[in-house]
Amino acid sequence: MRKIKLARQKERMILSDILPYETPVSFSNRGFYEFLIRHNISVEENELKWSHSNSTTDLLISIIFGLKISEINSIRNINGVKKISIENFTTIPFEYLIKHKRNEFRKLSIIHPRNQILAADFYEKYKEVIIYFCGKSQYSLRRPSRIARRVYWDENKRLSNKPDNFVEEEKNEENNLKSFFVYKEISNIFKFFESNEYHRCEKIYNHMAQLDVSKCFDSIYTHSITWAIHGKRATKNVLSKIFPATAKLKGTFADSFDSLMQDSNYKETNGIVIGPEISRIFSEIIFQNIDESVRVELRDFSLKHKIDYEIYRYVDDYFVFYNDPKDYTKIIEVLQVSLNNYKLSLNTAKGKIYNKPIITEVTIAKKYISDLIDEKVKYDLEEVGTDENGDKIYKGRVFINKRSLITSFKTILKNSGVEYNDALNFTFAILEKRIVKLLVDFNKISKTSSSNREFVYALSSILEFSFFIYASSPKVNTTIKLSRVLYLIISFLKEKK
Numbered sequence: 001m002r003k004i005k006l007a008r009q010k011e012r013m014i015l016s017d018i019l020p021y022e023t024p025v026s027f028s029n030r031g032f033y034e035f036l037i038r039h040n041i042s043v044e045e046n047e048l049k050w051s052h053s054n055s056t057t058d059l060l061i062s063i064i065f066g067l068k069i070s071e072i073n074s075i076r077n078i079n080g081v082k083k084i085s086i087e088n089f090t091t092i093p094f095e096y097l098i099k100h101k102r103n104e105f106r107k108l109s110i111i112h113p114r115n116q117i118l119a120a121d122f123y124e125k126y127k128e129v130i131i132y133f134c135g136k137s138q139y140s141l142r143r144p145s146r147i148a149r150r151v152y153w154d155e156n157k158r159l160s161n162k163p164d165n166f167v168e169e170e171k172n173e174e175n176n177l178k179s180f181f182v183y184k185e186i187s188n189i190f191k192f193f194e195s196n197e198y199h200r201c202e203k204i205y206n207h208m209a210q211l212d213v214s215k216c217f218d219s220i221y222t223h224s225i226t227w228a229i230h231g232k233r234a235t236k237n238v239l240s241k242i243f244p245a246t247a248k249l250k251g252t253f254a255d256s257f258d259s260l261m262q263d264s265n266y267k268e269t270n271g272i273v274i275g276p277e278i279s280r281i282f283s284e285i286i287f288q289n290i291d292e293s294v295r296v297e298l299r300d301f302s303l304k305h306k307i308d309y310e311i312y313r314y315v316d317d318y319f320v321f322y323n324d325p326k327d328y329t330k331i332i333e334v335l336q337v338s339l340n341n342y343k344l345s346l347n348t349a350k351g352k353i354y355n356k357p358i359i360t361e362v363t364i365a366k367k368y369i370s371d372l373i374d375e376k377v378k379y380d381l382e383e384v385g386t387d388e389n390g391d392k393i394y395k396g397r398v399f400i401n402k403r404s405l406i407t408s409f410k411t412i413l414k415n416s417g418v419e420y421n422d423a424l425n426f427t428f429a430i431l432e433k434r435i436v437k438l439l440v441d442f443n444k445i446s447k448t449s450s451s452n453r454e455f456v457y458a459l460s461s462i463l464e465f466s467f468f469i470y471a472s473s474p475k476v477n478t479t480i481k482l483s484r485v486l487y488l489i490i491s492f493l494k495e496k497k
Contacts, residue, residue: 052077059072109274122256142314147181209354210351219343225261228289332346362422368415376401424469424478
């Protein structure tokens with residue numbers, strides 16, 4: 001399998017950081033990325049330039065940037081390059097709904113191609129600055145830590161039994177491109193519950209509160225990026241001209257990021273587009289400053305981080321470990337005030353407190369689901385001798401009852417209070433691993449017509465179970481997980497005829 005270096009680093013984010021993950025599997029930015037590369041399209045300091053090749057390219061440029069084709073045609077071609085100044089970059093994102101929870105939908109946005117080009121140039125100009133401003137908080141579990149390697153596979157990777165991550169993760173950076181940045185510490189919130197940090201906190205603290213910020217991305221005020229970087233008072237003093245006229249915000253990193261998010265969202269200042277990774281980076285910079293203000297203020301109240309309490313934050317979800325309820329009350333007060341300074345607030349109605357032993361409903365469900373799959377989806381092997389080469393000979397039985405599997409799965413969710421949506425990714429990942437082991441074990445046994453019939457029935461039951469749980473939450477990520485299961489089984493059956 002061959003690796004290809006991406007020709008120009010800045011356009012990488014068009015492939016990874018602009019589209020929401022929850023887009024149709026058939027929808028991709030690959031063609032747009034190749035179009036940008038082929039024609040060297042870029043925007044710098046409001047100047048659009050591209051390599052002129054033919055009238056079709058010029059027509060596409062005029063459509064993307066809302067220009068008259070006559071205006072494009074009148075531009076002189078200097079050494080194969082055309083340039084034009086652009087005044088207006090404001091566009092309306094394409095919005096669509098996905099199923100979020102029962103009877104609830106979430107609105108996601110695809111940024112206009114014009115602003116995707118701007119975003120790529122923004123990354124190129126400020127990528128190191130982004131890493132710096134995302135590295136201040138001691139609470140953050142998911143933040144850009146460095147730039148990912150610039151390679152991807154030109155073919156699909158062989159399927160393995162390793163569950164997918166969808167961002168590059170420090171200590172686990174892979175050769176296929178998933179995101180522009182490598183992320184520290186974890187790529188998935190559920191990994192936190194299995195981490196060393198979580199288990200260490202379980203030993204030290206008697207309580208954990210799980211909190212989230214109410215309608216975070218819908219509530220973020222775009223100008224607050226400037227408050228986070230330059231300070232709210234300083235920003236307002238500049239804008240109100242209390243500071244000398246030489247103090248300006250125009251053209252700074254914060255101002256450029258603010259403008260980019262506004263232009264990408266029809267000049268909306270209250271709320272940012274939901275879905276693209278660049279939006280999570282925007283919010284992360286703001287939350288980094290909130291985290292630090294909370295830590296400093298709690299220290300002034302003689303509450304020391306990692307001694308009296310510990311806080312972890314994954315995007316807009318907070319996990320607070322503590323022993324003394326009075327300390328927790330003070331932590332919540334300080335956190336609420338710090339969030340309110342940025343026009344954000346905690347969703348207190350959804351907050352949960354867990355007492356020792358600290359274990360969440362999802363963790364309980366995952367444990368029982370793992371046990372269920374291990375118990376029900378397996379081959380019972382018996383060693384019966386060796387062949388002339390000294391290799392072990394096995395006979396085996398496999399019986400997987402789809403009804404029993406489905407009923408047991410529903411019982412686990414009912415008893416743990418977990419919804420299908422919260423358990424499916426994990427279930428498919430475990431199921432995929434067990435199928436791989438099942439196929440390996442089947443290859444070990446001496447085949448008979450009876451063993452073949454048993455195995456086909458077992459695979460049929462697995463498929464029935466897979467489609468049953470998939471039907472409860474048919475989203476893009478579960479579709480991909482189901483497809484991986486199908487690929488394993490179909491490939492095996494074709495190979496074995």
